Amino acid sequence: MRRTKITVVGAGNVGASVAAYASAAELGDVVLVDIIDGVPQGKGLDLFETTPVLGVDTKIIGTGDYEETRGSDLVVITAGIARKPGMSRDDLLATNVKIVGEVAQKAAAASPDAIMIIISNPLDAMVYTAWKKSGFSPRRVLGMAGVLDTARFRSFIAMELGVSVEDIHALVLGGHGDTMVPLTRYCSVGGIPVSALIPSGRLDQIVQRTRDGGAEIVGLLKTGSAYYAPAASAVQMAASILRDKKRVLPAAAYLDGEYGQRDIFVGVPAVLGALGVERVLELELTAEEKAAFERSVNAVRGLMADVDKLL
Ligand code: APR
Numbered sequence: 001m002r003r004t005k006i007t008v009v010g011a012g013n014v015g016a017s018v019a020a021y022a023s024a025a026e027l028g029d030v031v032l033v034d035i036i037d038g039v040p041q042g043k044g045l046d047l048f049e050t051t052p053v054l055g056v057d058t059k060i061i062g063t064g065d066y067e068e069t070r071g072s073d074l075v076v077i078t079a080g081i082a083r084k085p086g087m088s089r090d091d092l093l094a095t096n097v098k099i100v101g102e103v104a105q106k107a108a109a110a111s112p113d114a115i116m117i118i119i120s121n122p123l124d125a126m127v128y129t130a131w132k133k134s135g136f137s138p139r140r141v142l143g144m145a146g147v148l149d150t151a152r153f154r155s156f157i158a159m160e161l162g163v164s165v166e167d168i169h170a171l172v173l174g175g176h177g178d179t180m181v182p183l184t185r186y187c188s189v190g191g192i193p194v195s196a197l198i199p200s201g202r203l204d205q206i207v208q209r210t211r212d213g214g215a216e217i218v219g220l221l222k223t224g225s226a227y228y229a230p231a232a233s234a235v236q237m238a239a240s241i242l243r244d245k246k247r248v249l250p251a252a253a254y255l256d257g258e259y260g261q262r263d264i265f266v267g268v269p270a271v272l273g274a275l276g277v278e279r280v281l282e283l284e285l286t287a288e289e290k291a292a293f294e295r296s297v298n299a300v301r302g303l304m305a306d307v308d309k310l311l
Contacts, residue, residue, distance in 0.1 A: 003059075004028030004242055007069040007111065009103045010079035011040035011062060013224060014119055017231030018076050018238075019047050019060060025235060027242055029059040031069045033103075034079070040064065072111040074238055077130060079103045080120035082225040083218050089121040089177055093303060097310045100126045101133040108134035115241055115276040118143045118252070119234055121225075123176035125303035127252045127265040132311060138254030138265075140276040145176030146250020146267040147233035148226075152213035153182050156206045161197060163189060170194075172210070172250055173289075174267050174296030181292045182207045186283075237272055244274040253277040259285075259293065266300050 006022055008015045011034035019030045030047070034040040044062025051058055061068065069075070080096035083089065100120050108116070116134060118141070120126045127143035134141060149172040158165040167190040174181040184203055187194040194203065209216070217226040240247035251270045255261040258280045259268065271279040285293060 004074075005031065005069075005072045006238065006242075007031045007033060007072040007075045007107055007114070009033045009075065009077045009107055010120070011036075011043050012078065013082070013227035014231050015076070015078040016043045016047070017227050018078060018119075018234055019043070020050070021232055021235040022238060023047060023051065023056060023058040023060055024054055025239060026056045026058055027235065027239055028073065030061075031072065032060065032062040033064065033066065033069060033107075034062070035064060037064055066106045066110045069107060070110045072107075072114050074242060075107045075111055075114045075116045076119065076234055076238065077103055077107070077116065077126075078119045080126070083121070083214070084224070085218055085222055087218075089123070089214070090303060092121050093125060093306055094310060096120050096122070096126060097129050097307050100129045101311060104130035105133040108136060115140045116142070117234055117237055117241075119230055121176070122303055124252050124265050124267070124300040125307050128304050129307050129311065131254070131265065132307075138256070139278070141254070141265075142237070142270070142272075142277050143176070143252030143265060143267075144230065144234040144237055145180075145252050146172050146269075147236055148230050149176065149180055149182070149210060149213065149267075150250055151229055151233060153187070153206070153210040156209055157187070157189065157194060157198070160202070160206060161189060171269060172267065173269075174293050175300040176252065176267065177296075177299060178211060179292070179296035179299045180211055180267070181289060181296055182210050183283075183289060185286070185289075240272040241274065241276065246271050246273040246278065248281065251277060253280055255280065258282050261297055264297060264300060264304065266297055
């Protein structure tokens with residue numbers, strides 16, 4: 001049987017962490033790609049040297065040459081610049097649209113049958129960029145944001161209640177930005193609706209901390225943005241796709257009429273399997289949730305228009 005092959009473009013903080021988690025989970029062999037000569041090679045070798053210790057059989061290499069990525073089953077794009085304090089994700093757009101556009105095109109040419117997960121920000125606009133430049137069908141291009149936003153929300157609720165994160169289920173809709181829509185109605189703790197355990201005013205504060213979750217880390221790190229949780233989130237999506245698990249995970253997925261929207265990538269609950277985004281699950285939203293989702297969609301559409309001007 002052929003070995004599974006994963007390309008990770010961008011060997012910075014997020015990319016190297018994706019490679020580390022994917023290798024530790026024995027998801028497949030990893031090819032790390034970066035433009036800085038020596039960095040992907042060095043990190044690739046260092047990571048390969050973890051495999052005898054971890055007892056996993058994965059090959060990891062680093063390169064600047066897309067030829068080495070040929071025939072990948074999955075491509076994860078993390079290339080681009082990250083936020084510094086005071087910057088919003090949207091401030092990254094002009095720089096990252098060029099980088100993500102170029103790397104998506106090259107990675108797609110080398111692996112025409114791959115599924116592509118984007119992590120670079122501003123997320124929803126970068127998924128749109130990668131889709132345009134890859135020429136892939138929209139079901140094979142998706143973005144990692146919802147799993148991370150949900151993980152942050154779950155972490156904060158676990159901290160608040162002093163219970164295990166394992167028992168907390170949550171759902172976040174919309175774009176990966178200030179307009180994201182945490183759906184507290186669908187959040188439960190061991191099957192109990194969260195509203196029965198946390199008063200609404202306090203829950204609102206937790207929702208706001210979730211929205212600001214990325215900025216909180218940027219403010220602490222000062223030199224860059226979060227990478228462990230973003231990488232772990234992308235690897236969870238990758239596992240569902242490569243193992244055809246059909247997990248229901250929030251992802252920035254292409255909408256073709258779902259939620260009354262067309263021709264946009266935005267965060268929704270999706271079934272992730274061997275074909276990529278196999279289905280988008282539609283939920284009944286309250287008038288308030290619907291309005292918040294539409295605000296988020298409008299913000300993403302604004303960024304997509306900026307991408308169209310730059311491509
Ligand atoms: N081709 C390949 N790699 C590139 C290219 C390119 N054209 N341009 C930049 N890179 C690489 C950089 O050389 C760097 O190693 O992308 C890497 C980015 O790494 P970091 O600066 O450490 O940034 P990171 O924290 O990994 O974030 C990457 O993910 O979460 C998002 O907002 C974040 O957009 C940012 C991205």
